[in-house]
Structures are given as C-alpha cells and as structure tokens.
Amino acid sequence: MQLPPALRARLVGGPGAAEPLPVVRDPAAGRAPFRFVARKVRFPREHEFFEDGDVQRHLYLQDVLTQVAEEPQRSRVPEFTCQVAGCCQVFDTLEGYEHHYHTRHRHACSFCKRAFPSAHLLDTHILEWHDALFQILSERQDMYQCLVEGCTEKFKTSSARKDHMVRLHLYPADFWFDKPRKSRGCVRLATPGPCVPLSAEALGGGGEQSEGDAMEVCAAEDVAIPWGAPSESRAVAARMEKRTYSRRIPSTICFGQGAARGFKSTKKRDQRL
C-alpha cells in the first residue's frame, strides 16, 4: 500500500476507529432562514450528476477499438495433425488446434460421434439416446430435463421438453443440440471421404455436406419416439409432431454436422436429398 499506514488504518478502520468529538447541537442552528440539515444524498441513475461519468464510460467503450487491429501474435508451429483417431485436421497454431479440439472432440459422444459444446449437453445426449435404463425410467417418471441453464423442469417426453423450451424459453424449434432421437430407418449413410475409417464418418475431413456426407434427414420421421414404445403411440406422436411444428427445412438448405449412427443400417434409405 502506498498511503501512510497510520492514515490507511484510520480510513479502513471504519466508524469505530476514531474517538469522535462530542456532538452538541444548538436548536438555533436550523432556524429560518437557515435550513441546512446534514443528510445522505442518493441520486437515481438518470440524474444529471452521473452525466460526466456516463460520458466517460461511453467514450471508453467507443475509444477502445474502432479500427482494424493487427492480428494477435499467434505463434506458428510446424504443421501437425490432430491426434484423435480418425481425425485428420491439420494445424499450424496451438490456438487453432485448441479450438478444434474443444469443438469436435472434447464433448463428443463415443457412441454416435456427435459433438456437443459442453459436458452438460453431452451427458444429456448420452442419457437420452444411448441409455436403456433412462428409457425405461422415462416411462414412469419425468426424465427429460430442460436444456436451458438454470431451469430444472423435467418432462415425460422429449417433445414435451421441446415444447417447453420453445414456449417458455423462446428457443428455436429446430435447436441443433436438441435433435429428437430418430428411428433407425430414416438414417442415411455417409459416403466416406478421404482418410475416413469405418466408424468415423462424422469426423471425416469434409465435415458437413462436402463429398456427399450424411445429412440428418428432416422428414416425417423426425419425431421424438420413445424407444420401445408401442407402434400406435409412435404413430400418434408422429402425427402430433407434424401438426405442431413446421420444422421442415427446405431441401435446398442444409447445415450442421451429419451425425452418423454407429453402424450401417440395412433398411431402406430415404431417397430425399
């Protein structure tokens, strides 16, 4: 600290620190025409008193960067490849590799290779897509947790959850990280690109649509069908889903990562797209 220690101690000590002088007031003090009264003052936020400070604040915000800046010094290293099996991305900066790793591998589902931005979303995905016990339990109690940070609501089905997220949290109906679990029949396969081993279509060098990668088909089958539910309720759910949401993405628009399933399907493929 730079202030003299004694001074600082006195200032920090608070009201009890100094021995206060005796207070003796004369009633004549406040008598008209004098009207001074010692009082604390509060200013509301829009008060003129804060104008100078606010102006300084906004100058600070505007001053700080309005021009094209130099690229921050990213140390370039000799090119190297991602170490994760099956991934052949190449990097020449550590930051680039880090970002790639976090985006593609850090929270990737080991069953279906789908990547998520956070551990929370990955865990939820694994539970809901790959956990048999979850499916069983979900028939008896509300297991589908709302995906919005801070919301603890749970729902019976993933479509009920989606409904909640759309209506209450104003999330988009086609929120990418809440794709409903598909019945296996409608999955299309990837035509493998270069250096793509069998189980890792999703990680192929092409990424999304290049080289005819798999696309998640947005079709009539695009419903949340509880695994193991009787076919009747499945059909009902399908119909309801179609009515409630028009999440059809025009076939001319395709985006996002095509998550391939873990094994090749022998069933009929959807011919669209």
Place this chain on the structure above:
Amino acid sequence: MWNRRQGRLRPAGCGVEELRRRRREREAALRKARREQQLVSKRLLREDALEETGGGGVATILGEAEIQQFLQLAQRGTEEKEREKALVSLRRGLQHPETQQTFIRLEGSMRTLVGLLTSNQALLQLEAARCLHELSHSEQPAVAEACLPATSYLLTYLSGHSSDFIELCLYTLGNLIVESEAVRRQLLPQGIIPALAACIQSPHMAVLEALGYALSQLLQAREAPEKIIPSVLGSTLPQHMLQLLQPGPKLSPGVAVEFAWCLHYIICSQVNNVLLITHGALSTLELLLLDLAGAVQRTEDAGLELFFLRKQSSLLPEGLWLLNNLTANSPSFCTSLLSLDLIEPLLQLLPVSNVVGVLVLTVLCNVAEKGPAYCQQLWPGPLLHSLLDILAFSDIEVVDQSLELLQLLFLYRPEVCFLPRLPRPSCSNQGYRPWRSVRQPSSRIVCVLSRR
C-alpha cells in the same frame, strides 16, 4: 483483451488538434444522447490478418448474388479452405452497412449463417461468429435484431471451452443486448443470467472482461430495475463480481472497470443494496478505492501532478458526494476528517467549479453542524478566509451554502464575529446595493452579519 487488440488509432495525417476536436464532438453527442435517454455504445472486435487486406482495411460492398455465392460455398464447398475463405470474404463485406442491409434482406441468409455457427468445423464456426459479431455492431436496429435467431446458440456456447470463441460470443451478445428491449425480452427467458453466472467462473481475463461488458449492457437497460436487476441479485453474479474487484496482484483493470460499472448500475437503481452490503460490497469497494488512491498518489509523487489534477477533476464531484454521505450522520468520520488535516486540502478545491464548491461546503457544514467541539477545529484556520474569498465571485448556490456554513460557525464560535477587519461579502461586482436583488440569501446575509 483490449490492449492487445488496439491497433493504429490514427488515420494518417490526423493532428492532435483534429483529434481533440473529434473527441469534443463525440462528447457533445454523448451528452445529448444521454439527455434523450438514447445512450447506446457498442464494442467491436475486429482482427484482420494484415497481409490479406493488404493493409487497407476498407470493407467492400457485396451484392445479393455475391452474398449468396459466399454462403453456398461456405455451406457446401468441397475444400475446407475454400469454405473458410468464402466466410472470411462475407465477413469482410459485412463490415459495410450496405452489405449488412442486403444480407438481412436476403431470404434464408441468417438461417444459413446460424447453421454454420453450429458447425463442428472450428474455423467455420469462428468465422460465422465473426460475421454475426459484425452484424451485432450495426447502428441499424433492424440489422441487430436480425441476429435474434442466433442468440440461443451464443448462450449455449458460453458453457464451452474455447476462450477466444466465448469472448466473441459475449461481445456479440453485449452489442445485441443494448440494441433494444425486444432483444432483451428474448434473451432473459433464454436464460442469459444463469448462463453468465456459469461463465463468470472462467479463469480467463479476456472472457471476464467481455462478460462484464455484456452484463453492464444488460444492467444499463431502462427496464433493468424491474426486470433484470432482481434476477441478477438473485444469482451468484454479485459474489463473483465482488471477488473480481478485490485489490491485489490478480486485479485486472479491464475486468475491474466493467464490473465496477455493473455495480454502479445495480446500486443506483436502489433495488436491494442491503443484499450487496451483506456480500461485503462496502469493504471490497473501500479497499479498492484505497488501492486506487494509492496508485494515484504514486504517480503524483512521480511528478505527474498536473496530469492527475486534470484527470481527477472529473472525479471530484463523486468523491465529494461520497464524503458527504460518509460525514452526514457520522461524528466519527467528521472527527477523522479533522484529525487527518483534510480541511485545508478541501478548501483548496473550492474554486474549481460551482458544483465542486457547493459539495465542499456541504461537507464542511456536515462537520460544523455537530457543534462547538467541531467548530473549534475549524477556526482559527484558513476556513474563514477562503469562505470570504469565494463569496466575492460565486454563484448563488455557492453563496447560499457559504452562508449556511458561516451561520453555523458564528453560532458555535461566537468569537469569530468580533474580528475587526471582517470584510463585507458581496454577491456581485456592483458593491453593497445589489444585495437586495439577491432575494434568496439576502435575509440570511442580514442575519449572519447581525451577529457581529
């Protein structure tokens, strides 16, 4: 971090005078905007590899066809590099307001961009986010509002791990937040406050500064006292904010500035300041203030007094306001003021400005009104002389407050009145007569003088 992104600020051939003039213009514009409650400022993160722009940095205007072409290429290009380049070109074009307008009017464009934002190709994701960031910085409300479909993703990515990417998302969100109430009406139910509360635990200073910025924009909103601040106070954000303001080696100035502003907006909204106090706000802020004062003192000692006096003058009213609230109802603080010999330095501030003068006098009144024991410390001393000096040249409010102080002094220290050479105070340059034209304090002047 802003420091490492600060580039060359001066266009070539721009003199100091020109800069000063621009700054004055901007200040005037900001004051006007504040009075109209239209104060909106945004931050822009822009990093361009100089070798690609050729050092020029002029954004090109893209037409509809070009935008479409870039989007398609980004989406379906075969070569990764090709796709990235397409997005980079789009991003550069989006630096121009006209391109922004064309973009938002193009059907499906935002949809495609959002899709690219969810790509698990890291570089595509980053470039898509940069495009969004350019759009978020627009002064046109329509452009910023066109970014609404992306907000759920921006929030989701706050719980990710790439600090640069998170920083970008936060600045983009901050820019969107300040744009309109419509945006905030979407972001609040989307869970922005819990998302920020989770993100504030990041160890990266750049992320924290960005978060502070976004939060300050949220707290600055007109509807904040009713709709935003209660939720913020109910979250873990206040505790984390105060922690980040603790003085010490880990204190980052950029971060501290943002969170200090957050606290200001919360506190002056008077929603629940007691809660902040229970979290230790008072002691944190006291210590921080002492730390800053120490830093100022150090630079003063280094011979930069002139520079700091100029800087400090904008802090004077706030400092004196603080002093008023400390001394108003506290005999201890008043005693401390006296025993630490702070009266004379205060008197030196009297001539700075009318506002400052009134505040100094109010603080002195706080001391004097506590009785004879306090007034005894005020006189003999420079007080009376300084008072009478300023009475000659001051405006009505200063005179008013001076008379209040004089009255207290004469009441509790009657011997002051018998000074033989006490000059007559005057409120204008015209001598005694105009006292009658000064209606407000005239009766008081008579009262005060009648004690002599």
